[in-house]
Amino acid sequence: MRVRRIGAVLAAAAMTLGVAACGGDKTYDSVADKVKDAKQVVVGTKWDQPGLGLKKGTEPEGFDVDVAKYVIKELAGGQDVDITWKESASSNREAFLANGTVDIIFASYSITDSRKEKVTFGGPYIVAHQDVMVRGDDTGITKPTDLKDKRICQAAGSNSYKRITDPPPDGELDIDAELVGAANYSECVAKLGGNNLDAVTTDDLILAGFATQAAEQGGASFKILGQPFTDEKYGVGLKKGDTKTCEVVNAAITKMYQDGTVQQLFTKWFGKAQGLSAPTAAPSFEPCA
Amino acid sequence: MSGPVDTSVLFDAPGPRARLRNNALSLLALIAIVAVVYFVYLKFDEKGQWEGRIWEPFAEPSTWTEYIIPGLLGTLKAAGLGAVFALVFGSVFGLARLSDHRWIRVPAGAVVEIFRAIPLLLLIFFLAYLAPAVFGSGDYTLIALVAGLTLYNGSVLAEVVRAGVLAVPKGQSEAAYSIGFRKNQVMRMVLLPQAVTAMMPAIVSQLVVLLKDTALGYIIAYVDLLNYGFKIIPAVFFGSLIPAAIVIGVIYVGLNMTLSALATWLEKRSRRSRRTSVKPIPAAADIGE
């Protein structure tokens, strides 16, 4: 009897799992159709990047999130859409798009050749540049080449440090800097604030988010050198082949630049950071493929 | 009768001089402990770790409802699924290793030995990267984590099950056979019921290990307590990395100590129990990751 009861519990558990695994509604060919028709969409953003996508309360907030809201509204022809937010960390973005865990991604997603093979990119909606952030009172580092023999952060899973330490093609500057490991960029910034390393290097928008947040919450003060040395084109991630949505997204981005929304959002999220200037014109779009 | 050494027999009941010495040692030890605590306090203070600002978030109910509790649920979900599957896996393979048929016994033994020998983190990484390559893309973090926990802890539990059944005195099965029971009747009605009572403490101890091991999910970006506590909370509240680590550390220790206490209680109970002729099986000397 007892055994049977345990069996029943197991079966119930297995069924719950099964149901959870294959919960799905009507399928659409393109996200644009889904947004227009069903008025609902699943949007992937970062949850741990202040200024870009940071989970605050039930929803994330930040530049990427605001751009997402604008673009989705445009896709729906100006109507309100029920948006479900989902964390999309760097390591699972491609997978989430391919199997439909998320419909569309705004997550500091740089357009690269290797990613273009797996993802259709709308945009770019903004171009970030790799830059260097140091403590506010540090006068010893004023340009990237000053990083020789300094301690810079190596965030697990990110290759930004290679641009400093390695020669091309993998890297850029080929400087002898010492690497300090960390689990992610917010740990890097914590270590920078605590004088446990000298510089954090990655996209300026990410750095600006951290610097602004630190200043607002009364923590350490940081400054960005303002000497960018790469272009990171942030694109809108779509399932490979969804060119229809890509075209509509590009139209929305163009409009966003024309009506001044981008500049306004840029000022809202990054205005207080030093060494950054708002974009004046829309970046040239990648072909939708 | 030579019972085990009770720690109190390792030294004489203290006389006047020994008591003096004990008190002096106690005082010294106390001073040393207080000194260490004070040193830690000072250093934390120096680095601003006691600032109210970085601890305040943990007094807000929203921090708990939006970050910590969802994270804890993620941890418990992985641990619960892992525990159920590991118990099933352990029972099947433990009994298979006891089979009279060589073609069942030998492969089952090989599987158990191999999965016990693989570092769990390597296994989880491998599964997390293998799954999308085999089953198509998707979010496999939970599946990889649960599968890894199941294969590893299930293999350890298989050994516990085997030891439990083998520990039932031979007379029990001989008696059962002599009254005409068949092989599976002996196992089902005589050996297993007694073995289970004896195995309980070892099983619960292994479940503590399993619960601790869920923390490895953090490294493959599974959204668990460690992920929320260590990645997202410090990103939202600048500077709260150490407070967050302390808070989630306390939660983990509390959970595991509760389970450990349950194991100890079960062991005491089954030592007294007259429902089994078997002494409790010692917990696998397994320390978890």
Next chain:
Amino acid sequence: MNDLIKYAPDLAAGFLVNVELSLVCAVLSLIAGTVLVSLRVAPTPVLRTAAATYINIVRNTPLTLVLAFSALGLSDTLGLSFSKEPSTNAFWLVVLGLSAYTASFVAETLRSGINTVPLGQAEAARAIGLTFFQSLRMIILPQAFRAVIAPLGSVIIAMIKNTTVAMAAGYLAESAFVMKDTFDDTGVSIPIFIGLVLAFMAITLPVGFLAGRLARRLAVVR
């Protein structure tokens, strides 16, 4: 297979780090564990409580968290530094965290070993006037060690496997990290995984075998 050959130097270098970590931590955790268990059964109540508290807390904390504390707490906040070179410093922080963690299990294992020593042994030791530390050192611990060689072997094997968690302390050099990095670049590679698993087995199996043999040879006949 090509992946394995291509990345073999990186993986081998990473695995060598696992071996180094294992060797240093094995020595340190055995020493620290013995000290801990001596305190755990000492006549001074404060020491007993302190050791028991330490063991219970550390044993119930995930290693990932222990290592993170080692890096973020001990090093970044308390200013503990082993070397000016960040990677050397990170290595020793992992050693410290992993040894501190493993020591608590060594201590618990030894305590169960002490429990196997018959009452009469301790009583006899006291009767001939040995002090607590003398009887612990000459009578109790030698027998306790011999009784738990096999479980101690399992603890050491688990410790060797645990060296793969080093990345939690920001030490990004050992083989599990190298494997993940490689998978990030080229996708999953079964030969690389199997190669690393075999490498780990090449040290854990002999340790287990040796522990088993020693346990049989040195078993205390009662």
